[in-house]
Amino acid sequence: MNERSLTLLKEGDAATVLALHGGCGFQRRLHAVGIREGKTLRMVARHPFSGPLVVEVDGRQITLGRGMAQRIAVAQEQ
Amino acid sequence: MKTVVLIGDPNVGKSVLFSRLTGVDVIASNYPGTTVDYSKGRITQRGETLEIVDAPGTYSLEPTNNAEQVAVSLLDKADVIVNVVDSTSLERCLLLTVELLERRKPMVIALNMWDEAQHLGISIDVRQLEALLQVPVVSTVAITGEGVKELVQRLEEARIPDRQSRGGEDQTWAEVGHIVRKVQTVAHRHHTFRDRLVDATVKPGTGILAALVILSALFWLVRLVGEGLIRYGVKPVFDLYRVPITALSGWLGAGFLHDVLVGKLIDGKVDYVQSMGILTTGLFVPFGMVLPYIIAFYLALALLEDSGYLPRLATVTDNVFHRLGMHGHGIIPVLLGLGCNVPGVLSARTLETRKQRFIAATLVSVTVPCMAQSAMIFGVLGHYGMRYIFMVFGTLAAVFVLLGLLLNRTTAGECPEIFLDIPPYRTPSPLAIAKKTWMRVRWFVAEAVPFLFLGVVAVNVLNVLGVIDHLARLMSPFMMGWFGLPGEAVPALLAGFLRKDLAVGMLVPLALTAAQLTIAVTVLALYFPCVATFAVLLKELGAKDMLKAATVMILTALVVGGTLHLVLLR
Numbered sequence: 001m002n003e004r005s006l007t008l009l010k011e012g013d014a015a016t017v018l019a020l021h022g023g024c025g026f027q028r029r030l031h032a033v034g035i036r037e038g039k040t041l042r043m044v045a046r047h048p049f050s051g052p053l054v055v056e057v058d059g060r061q062i063t064l065g066r067g068m069a070q071r072i073a074v075a076q077e078q
Numbered sequence: 079m080k081t082v083v084l085i086g087d088p089n090v091g092k093s094v095l096f097s098r099l100t101g102v103d104v105i106a107s108n109y110p111g112t113t114v115d116y117s118k119g120r121i122t123q124r125g126e127t128l129e130i131v132d133a134p135g136t137y138s139l140e141p142t143n144n145a146e147q148v149a150v151s152l153l154d155k156a157d158v159i160v161n162v163v164d165s166t167s168l169e170r171c172l173l174l175t176v177e178l179l180e181r182r183k184p185m186v187i188a189l190n191m192w193d194e195a196q197h198l199g200i201s202i203d204v205r206q207l208e209a210l211l212q213v214p215v216v217s218t219v220a221i222t223g224e225g226v227k228e229l230v231q232r233l234e235e236a237r238i239p240d241r242q243s244r245g246g247e248d249q250t251w252a253e254v255g256h257i258v259r260k261v262q263t264v265a266h267r268h269h270t271f272r273d274r275l276v277d278a279t280v281k282p283g284t285g286i287l288a289a290l291v292i293l294s295a296l297f298w299l300v301r302l303v304g305e306g307l308i309r310y311g312v313k314p315v316f317d318l319y320r321v322p323i324t325a326l327s328g329w330l331g332a333g334f335l336h337d338v339l340v341g342k343l344i345d346g347k348v349d350y351v352q353s354m355g356i357l358t359t360g361l362f363v364p365f366g367m368v369l370p371y372i373i374a375f376y377l378a379l380a381l382l383e384d385s386g387y388l389p390r391l392a393t394v395t396d397n398v399f400h401r402l403g404m405h406g407h408g409i410i411p412v413l414l415g416l417g418c419n420v421p422g423v424l425s426a427r428t429l430e431t432r433k434q435r436f437i438a439a440t441l442v443s444v445t446v447p448c449m450a451q452s453a454m455i456f457g458v459l460g461h462y463g464m465r466y467i468f469m470v471f472g473t474l475a476a477v478f479v480l481l482g483l484l485l486n487r488t489t490a491g492e493c494p495e496i497f498l499d500i501p502p503y504r505t506p507s508p509l510a511i512a513k514k515t516w517m518r519v520r521w522f523v524a525e526a527v528p529f530l531f532l533g534v535v536a537v538n539v540l541n542v543l544g545v546i547d548h549l550a551r552l553m554s555p556f557m558m559g560w561f562g563l564p565g566e567a568v569p570a571l572l573a574g575f576l577r578k579d580l581a582v583g584m585l586v587p588l589a590l591t592a593a594q595l596t597i598a599v600t601v602l603a604l605y606f607p608c609v610a611t612f613a614v615l616l617k618e619l620g621a622k623d624m625l626k627a628a629t630v631m632i633l634t635a636l637v638v639g640g641t642l643h644l645v646l647l648r
Binding site for chain 1: 087495500
């Protein structure tokens with residue numbers, strides 16, 4: 001399993017969260033919407049010009065900026 | 079009296095539950111961050127009066143914005159907590175639940191949206207959950223009222239669970255994971271065609287297309303409903319009203335009372351827009367010209383809010399808004415502001431930093447015309463052709479973007495990225511839509527009409543005292559030189575501080591050319607907010623930032639008005 005940033009996933013790809021690289025507040029915000037280690041994320045949409053990403057976790061969609069997504073490490077499912 | 083606070087994640091249905099419990103109407107929608115302040119109501123349960131408080135949603139007890147701050151501070155006043163949980167996302171809601179349990183206050187849990195969870199194939203063992211958490215758990219469907227009675231009955235069973243503090247967040251998650259595994263089973267479901275259609279509205283290409291289609295359809299709906307209400311509802315009534323008002327005019331004879339009640343006669347007849355009497359213009363502007371569009375706009379807004387589309391719109395517009403110093407959620411203050419700037423400015427609370435809130439509140443109050451004003455602009459400029467209306471709104475939109483770019487560069491502070499929870503699409507309930515529209519229309523009538531009367535009286539009194547003539551003469555060189563407008567437009571600008579719709583109406587008797595009228599209504603939209611918006615800006619931004627915002631407004635009005643003058647009249 002190769003660790004990579006969430007921002008590198010293509011639309012439709014799924015991956016497992018390995019780590020959230022960031023401070024306490026950052027981790028908390030992501031945890032609160034269900035993004036945490038071990039969860040499976042699916043990339044729903046990638047907006048161009050460094051726009052936001054939309055990911056699905058537990059059947060719910062979350063919009064988040066690239067900066068945050070950059071710090072989410074995932075392992076892509078084969 | 080005991081205080082019961084409803085607390086839970088954003089968009090789990092606290093406000094709907096609150097309305098169900100107390101009968102107090104509050105605005106509820108299908109997007110996170112609808113409630114930015116608290117509301118109170120009372121119920122009586124077995125002879126005891128309880129105060130119920132509806133709090134804004136929060137994901138955790140460590141707030142990330144002002145609305146969440148309100149929720150967390152309400153907790154201290156609570157004697158009993160009702161933790162409202164979204165049954166369709168039990169796991170993430172339980173994080174807050176565990177945090178709340180550690181506060182050691184008597185608590186009851188409402189597992190709301192129970193019907194939706196069942197639809198999605200999620201089943202939760204309520205008894206087991208109750209045993210694990212050691213507090214009463216009631217499944218509810220706030221929209222239909224299912225389970226609400228049981229929730230009220232079980233409020234007295236609210237208790238502090240016997241538990242040790244778990245300490246770190248890892249432990250909390252371990253506990254949440256343990257609970258979820260024990261009580262919840264989820265039937266597997268495949269990605270359907272409907273899911274793919276739903277996804278299309280957040281994707282870049284199809285999402286922008288969908289946004290254009292949806293927003294145009296809503297604009298069309300507003301016009302259709304607004305014009306329909308005028309043609310078939312309001313106009314016939316005011317045509318009939320002409321008989322008694324003409325009789326009153328003859329009976330009163332000339333004099334101050336006639337001027338205040340009926341106003342000036344234009345060509346020997348009452349003119350609803352120009353006469354400026356309380357019983358003529360004072361009634362016609364709010365009810366004859368503005369109200370139909372207010373109803374139409376709020377109907378369209380309610381559809382937009384309750385469908386769950388707004389967070390998706392915020393996602394596809396994030397790219398633009400981020401460059402203006404906000405993020406996609408900034409679309410919400412703009413949309414609400416198109417109805418009335420007051421809720422527009424208030425909704426800026428859901429933005430995280432002071433910089434974002436300042437930019438959002440300033441842009442809304444400077445460049446977003448409220449529906450009352452827009453209706454009047456349509457009313458007075460409409461017969462000169464759509465070209466001029468387009469010019470006014472095009473200018474305002476351009477100023478929105480340019481000013482946003484500028485404020486983003488010059489305002490100190492951070493602008494964090496978008497971070498938004500997208501709710502599922504839901505079919506809006508006709509009853510809920512009707513109720514919400516009615517609430518907002520009622521609010522408009524209660525807030526707007528008194529100010530309009532006040533405005534009409536003030537204009538008449540100042541007129542009799544000769545203040546208006548004096549001001550007009552005094553300001554004439556500046557107005558003519560800078561804006562290309564006659565000095566007589568000054569009273570309209572002053573009246574705009576009370577009500578902008580009235581102010582637009584006051585431009586009609588000045589016999590302006592279409593180009594002058596375009597400049598005048600644009601300047602009127604930009605130069606200063608009405609007194610209600612002014613008050614809420616002061617409250618939300620504080621005196622210092624309010625002053626900054628006011629300076630921005632006046633400068634913008636001068637620059638834009640002067641530019642339009644050069645473009646249109648030279």
